[in-house]
Amino acid sequence: MRAETLSAQQHSTRTTTHCQSGPTQYLLLSGGFAAPRKEDREMTETASLRLRSASVLGVLGEYDHEIEFQDGSNFVIVYGPNGIGKTKLLEIIDALLRMNFAMLSGKPFSTARLEFEDGSALSAAVSRIHGPAPAEERDSDFEGSLKSMREHGQVTIRLERPDGSHIDWTWRGEDQNNFELYLQRETTWIPINGGAWQDQTDGEIADLDELSMRFGWRDVRTNRKQNRPPADFVAFADRLTTHLIETQRLKIEEYMDRSPRSRNSPRNRRGQTTIVDYASKMRELLSKALAENSRVTQQLDRTFPSRVLSRDDASEVLDEVGIREKYESQNRFRSRLADIALIGLEPELALPERTLTIWEVSMLDLYLADADNKLQSFENLLEKIEALEEIINARLLRKHFAVNAHDGLVVTHTSDGRPISLDSLSSGEQHEIILMFDLLFNVEAGSLVMIDEPEISLHVSWQVDFIADVERIASLADFQFIVATHSPQIINTWWSRAKQLGPHNEEFFGPVARDAL
Template sequence: MAVTRQLTGIQVRGLLGRFDHEIIFPESDEFIILHGPNGVGKTMLLELIQSLSGTLRIPSIHRTPFSEVRLTYSDGTQFEVSKALQETLPLGEELEKQIQRLIFRLRLPDGQEISSTAGFDSEELASPRFRDWASRVLDLEPVGPDIWLTTGGYTISSLELLHKYSDRLPTRALRTGGGKVDARILAFLGENEVHLIETQRLLTLEDPDSSEFRRGSTRTPAVSKVESFARDLTRRLADALAENSRTSQELDRTYPRRVLQAHTEYPSEEKIRERYSEQNELRKSLSAISLLDENVGRIEIPKKMEPWQRNVLWTYLEDTEKKLSTFSEILAKVSLLQEIVNTRFLYKRLEIDRRRGLRLVSEEGTELGLSMLSSGEQHELVLLYDLLFNVQPGALVLIDEPEISLHVSWQKRFIEDLQRISRLVKFRSVVATHSPQIAGKWINRMVSLGPGTTD
């Protein structure tokens, strides 16, 4: 079931132990722009919003220094998290320090309030199983009841381990008061899809599965995000072809029966020719992204048609439209990606290839490796692809410093690109930036964070 609520307000207190921020995000606005000096917690705030949406990320929330955060939604719902309660972990003398426990409160529009608490499981953290997992997955060697040796040759305490690696802790190392976080809270958060685009976006890592203690865990090296997205597009193109094949088989199976059905009215010859011409143009577009041979499906339209011929052709054109419609979503996204990228890149163009996904060709027609893209070109391509293909309709997109490595002229066009993509994919976004070129004319969408930002 689609959820229509939108995030309309963000309040955080004690961020970094110092800052109180309040952000109003009108439901009618497609985006807002956060700006402020370095050190006021823009990135941390985006990460906190992500942690409080979709799948609840308790370790990440623990790690973030804040005292209270409140998210307000368009239907009147409020979700709050505070760190008012604390506990100690009996893992050694060092841990006679305070570790926060989290309090979650969900206030529904009907006045109902649902609460839960969460923290770390001290017994699990002290277990041989956890020590074995930390040794294999984190490369930490236990050298005492509360001391770990890192691969760099320095030691950290268990308390430091909790905060440094909290986003990778197995779920068994967490506890939630007397039981699990209330299912109604988890269901609410699961309905609020959030997609974070971080500043480090050119490489991707496959993290070890932190939901269970796994034996024989292996590490995966960093890979280029451009190359990763090229493989992703190959898969998406293959999926679209498979869906088209299923639709075609079903329509072809029932075609004889449907074409023999009696009709009292037949479409005009002009309407048939017009529809056929439109489908040929669509075939050309699909051929350009290697999804279809534009000559496949072409037929010879008679100059003069009998009623039975019009019936046969109209049924054929209706079936063809249904078959081609299986490509409509990916065609719209790929076309917009190419349109934007190919107005930015110099002396080269981006093409779509069914077998390789993304293909780069020089002005002279020479194929170039994707690794030959500059840092700015990679940032542009990765950012656009991520927005087009990895964001779910209705999601809130958080974009941290989109200006990284982009030429000033590209920065000036970013919001325009964002609007075009968001209207196609159907999402809203929060953009954190230091760039006046990004903000441009959108002063009415800007929210200042921290001191000295009134200019």
């Protein structure tokens, strides 16, 4: 599969309809696009899209990279020597999925194409006004970066629909380009899905127009109004979620210190690291689950008597065997919850050993159904917590990792139970906890996760199990993932899912790769 080359000379939005099938029809308008009725496309345009393949040509001016998810597979591994653009490949895919055109225009590639399982595709072509200066000739300061960005020109995007029709749009705007680069390099603001921006110091979300006013950048708002993508691109972007995990993931303050305005932020004043921040987030997740449990409990308990009295005797209920099995299942679930020290859960009801009467079975059936609803807020959360604990404890030596409602994340000595400060863990231990937590609790369902060089700070024995651990997490959190690595231990037995980038020299990993194949 090759990325389709798009013309970068188009100056207006246009729609080309190749076919009309079923109830979905597209209306051609002069210079614009009218979407079909909402009810005709509601089902197909709300679900997240799964990536089938990606092709990026001209990476670093000379490499063509193509990857494909095999049938039934939810991950791909890419590997290759230094300097062939593995990281750039991930960044380009991420920028295109986010429709971050300013960042996309600054990446070293010519064309890119993403194909999805529903038959849709998204392509991009960069047209450069002046070719980028060689790396050794570029200025290292920010003004030099702006100069380099001004030379990048424009990006032409094509959205192809499953029915074969497509819409093209060209992004241009030097002021916006420079301003977005400024925000990402000199402030704590980062782009998120849907064209919004988020401040990493406090989580505030704002659009580019508001930020341009705050920072005093002229002409950005005017150019933005003239350079906004068509509604179809915006709707398509809402179905794309991506999560790029870069090589540096330990210290929040290293990111925050880029901007003078962030140095007085509460988080920066206390020098909080990512792992401590995640411990706080875990406490919040458990607190929210408890609050939801309390809300549902009050609602169900308030109506329980009336529902018992109004229940039809002929209602379908479990028999006594089913009642006792469900009762034991809920007790096991409560025991698992007790391991993370959740307080406030109502005590279990003890069942008599004698045969239950008909009215007892009927009432207990309703009671246990209510209990299921009350515990529902913990089900997915508990499964993820247990996965996190199992994965991390398989890595730690003479330490025990646990999650509880009071501390969030806690590590203790196995010998005497003494607590260990999260900040004092080794970089490898912190990397593992942060990465696995990130995948389990920060990734939206349906996302494409890209992990760059996960082997950093990881012992070889930890690397061997990495893909299996992430695949387990992906099944829980429902995401696809791409891993870029230099490590044969990361690939381990997954060579059938691995794609070599760059020159195809079998000696890159030597006999390790040959033997695995």
